[in-house]
Amino acid sequence: MITTLYPLQFLAEKVGGERVRVVNLTPPGAEPHDWQPGARDIISILEADLFTYNGSGFEPWVDRVLEEAHENEILNATDALRQDLSLGEGKGPADPHVWLDPGLYLKQAVAVKHALAAIDPEGDAQYSENLASLERDLKALEAEMEKGLSACALNVFVINHASFGYLARRFGLEQLSISGLSPEAEASPAKLRGLVNQIEDSGIGYVFFESLVSPRVAETLANEVGAQTLELNPLAGLTSEDQDAGEDYFSVMRSNLDNLKKALQCR
Ligand SMILES: [Zn+2]
Numbered sequence: 001m002i003t004t005l006y007p008l009q010f011l012a013e014k015v016g017g018e019r020v021r022v023v024n025l026t027p028p029g030a031e032p033h034d035w036q037p038g039a040r041d042i043i044s045i046l047e048a049d050l051f052t053y054n055g056s057g058f059e060p061w062v063d064r065v066l067e068e069a070h071e072n073e074i075l076n077a078t079d080a081l082r083q084d085l086s087l088g089e090g091k092g093p094a095d096p097h098v099w100l101d102p103g104l105y106l107k108q109a110v111a112v113k114h115a116l117a118a119i120d121p122e123g124d125a126q127y128s129e130n131l132a133s134l135e136r137d138l139k140a141l142e143a144e145m146e147k148g149l150s151a152c153a154l155n156v157f158v159i160n161h162a163s164f165g166y167l168a169r170r171f172g173l174e175q176l177s178i179s180g181l182s183p184e185a186e187a188s189p190a191k192l193r194g195l196v197n198q199i200e201d202s203g204i205g206y207v208f209f210e211s212l213v214s215p216r217v218a219e220t221l222a223n224e225v226g227a228q229t230l231e232l233n234p235l236a237g238l239t240s241e242d243q244d245a246g247e248d249y250f251s252v253m254r255s256n257l258d259n260l261k262k263a264l265q266c267r
Contacts, residue, residue, distance in 0.1 A: 058096035153265035
């Protein structure tokens with residue numbers, strides 16, 4: 001089975017367990033927004049029993065590649081949660097970062113489970129069991145986040161690119177972003193001035209930067225308003241160091257929760 005980005009790889013490994021060999025296309029440390037498949041990647045996509053991609057615009061190259069794919073199973077992991085994908089619609093591209101809301105991530109896991117059971121019916125019972133265990137863990141994380149973010153002095157945070165929209169929506173927060181949905185987009189001077197005003201008005205003390213994106217812009221903005229910087233990890237990819245240190249979706253989400261609680265001054 002081939003996946004396009006870390007959150008899908010993690011789901012596939014959890015749900016597939018020992019029955020499934022998962023190969024993730026984006027290498028550790030790469031910013032998956034910018035990634036493009038090479039010839040070898042395209043061949044592996046076309047040859048895989050199951051190819052799972054996030055959809056919702058995260059892999060702009062995928063339509064071109066899938067024109068040639070018809071032999072194998074293809075899963076768009078956000079297809080099943082279309083009604084949840086309201087963010088960003090009507091004003092440019094939809095927000096693809098659904099995995100940062102544990103409830104939406106669970107829906108992606110269910111879609112992966114159905115796709116695996118369809119190509120390997122004998123594994124169905126095992127996949128169901130694995131999914132149930134993942135579901136318990138995701139619900140526990142969601143409850144922890146709900147509790148941790150329920151009593152905070154602030155409900156607004158500032159981040160490099162607008163990757164935390166679903167998380168913000170789920171937990172009643174507001175996300176202000178420097179560069180919108182694309183990590184590499186430059187913010188206009190007018191937009192930066194607006195952000196500076198909003199930060200000063202709301203008493204925000206931290207500007208978040210992201211693990212795989214240069215912290216330069218976040219640092220500049222933080223200096224401008226006398227704030228500090230803190231890391232949030234949108235988890236689209238992990239670095240090799242993260243992986244060697246045993247980090248995974250759950251550990252990174254818990255670090256994100258700790259940093260959000262710090263920035264939002266939660267009790
Ligand atoms: Zn992103």
